[in-house]
Amino acid sequence: MTRTVYLNGDYLPEDQAKVSIFDRAFLMADGVYEVTSVLDGKLIDFGGHATRLQRSLDELELRAPCDMDTLLDIHRELVRLNDITDGLIYLQITRGAPGDRDFVFPDPETTEPTIVLFTQSKPGLADSxxxxxxxxxxxxxxxxxxxxxxxxxxxxxxxxxxxxxxxxxxxxxxxxxxxxxxxxxxxxxxxxxxxxxxxxxxxxxxxxxxxxxxxxxxxxxxxxxxxxxxxxxxxxxxxxxxxxxxxxxxxxxxxxxxxxxxxxxxxxxxxxxxxxxxxxxxxxxxx
Incomplete structure (x- = not known):
């Protein structure tokens, strides 16, 4: 079964999700991430991960693409769409793709951040x-x-x-x-x-x-x-x-x-x- 992933507001089959070669995570490692575990179809310590994510964004002066309530909804929808019982959800937010390579941060008013989420099914995750x-x-x-x-x-x-x-x-x-x-x-x-x-x-x-x-x-x-x-x-x-x-x-x-x-x-x-x-x-x- 092809996974459904989340990319910049859309739920897509994984083979249809594309990110620009100019994305700053690809060129500069200019991005942050979180990994949240799923047990019995529910998210473990989501609040803690959301708080740390916001701190990482703030430290890099990186704009959040959505609020944390919306982020929770996205996580839950990916669990549902991919029928995840036990597993992981990977989240990555980058400074976006300004259209060319430059060490200087792009203007956040004209370059939208990139947000990607995908699931990893790990049956029996807690019983390693x-x-x-x-x-x-x-x-x-x-x-x-x-x-x-x-x-x-x-x-x-x-x-x-x-x-x-x-x-x-x-x-x-x-x-x-x-x-x-x-x-x-x-x-x-x-x-x-x-x-x-x-x-x-x-x-x-x-x-x-x-x-x-x-x-x-x-x-x-x-x-x-x-x-x-x-x-x-x-x-x-x-x-x-x-x-x-x-x-x-x-x-x-x-x-x-x-x-x-x-x-x-x-x-x-x-x-x-x-x-x-x-x-x-x-x-x-x-x-």
């Missing part, structure tokens, strides 16, 4: 086999630009990081800057020592994860201590547990870092409990 076995990660140098808090489409280095991990026989990579872990290639990073969850504090250095915010809130409600500070790879290797969070992986246990097993090499109790709590509570508030 990897969550039962845990994932292996490697550490790599963080070579991204300095404004990682803006969710831009500049994803080449994270993609390269994924490939480094794959070539090393691992599942993902944690990036390290000045001796400390920043985040994963597409996720936030955490370690657990005793009853304490440790993760890097929010700044320009990392993405302000929507799942991160929810998980830390749930952790505190479950009487787990949360400490937001830098940690090194060596500290991570000596941790009792580790995990990552993202909109598509939820809470995913990490069982090996640079070839060193954490604990007995199986997903940690707290990591699994946080995944369980996150999925349970997020389904309650899904729209």
């Amino acid at each position: 086999p990897a969550a039962r076995t845990g994932i292996k990660i490697i550490s790599i140098e963080d070579q991204r630009w300095g404004r990682r808090d803006i969710k831009t489409v500049q994803l080449l280095y994270p993609s390269m990081g994924k490939m480094m991990a794959k070539k090393a026989g691992a599942d993902d990579a944690w990036m390290v800057e000045d001796g400390f872990v920043t985040e994963g290639t597409s996720n936030n990073a955490y370690i657990v020592k005793g009853n304490k969850i440790i993760t890097r504090a929010l700044s320009h250095d990392i993405l302000h994860g929507i799942t991160r915010a929810a998980v830390l809130r749930f952790a505190k409600e479950a009487q787990m201590e949360v400490e937001e500070r830098n940690f090194s790879i060596d500290e991570a290797k000596a941790a009792d547990e580790a995990f990552i969070t993202s909109a598509s992986s939820f809470v995913m246990p990490v069982v090996e870092i640079d070839g060193v097993l954490l604990g007995d090499g199986t997903p940690g109790r707290r990591s699994l409990r946080l995944r369980e709590i996150y999925l349970e509570e997020s389904r309650k508030t899904a729209v």
Whole structure:
């Protein structure tokens, strides 16, 4: 079945959706994106994603093509049209296609932003086999630009990081800057020592994860201590547990870092409990 996608106000078969070669996302990576999970036909934490999207747009002085209520309607219509039970909705907004290439931003009065949304069906998204076995990660140098808090489409280095991990026989990579872990290639990073969850504090250095915010809130409600500070790879290797969070992986246990097993090499109790709590509570508030 051909997917129906959304492009600049129209719902179209995916093979009929076309974007100009002069679109600034194509030429300059001048755009932002969000990925929202769908479970049981409903959107997970849409409000958080909408708020972060607006922040990213504001940071780049990029005009929103519609209000957030309309955006919610578009998401819901794509879920309906593509009969999505479990999956993802990808949203991208760019500065548009001014008709030629120029480093200077085009006049927003004459160049409309481009908005694209499409679905990805992922049956059993919340029942990932990897969550039962845990994932292996490697550490790599963080070579991204300095404004990682803006969710831009500049994803080449994270993609390269994924490939480094794959070539090393691992599942993902944690990036390290000045001796400390920043985040994963597409996720936030955490370690657990005793009853304490440790993760890097929010700044320009990392993405302000929507799942991160929810998980830390749930952790505190479950009487787990949360400490937001830098940690090194060596500290991570000596941790009792580790995990990552993202909109598509939820809470995913990490069982090996640079070839060193954490604990007995199986997903940690707290990591699994946080995944369980996150999925349970997020389904309650899904729209």
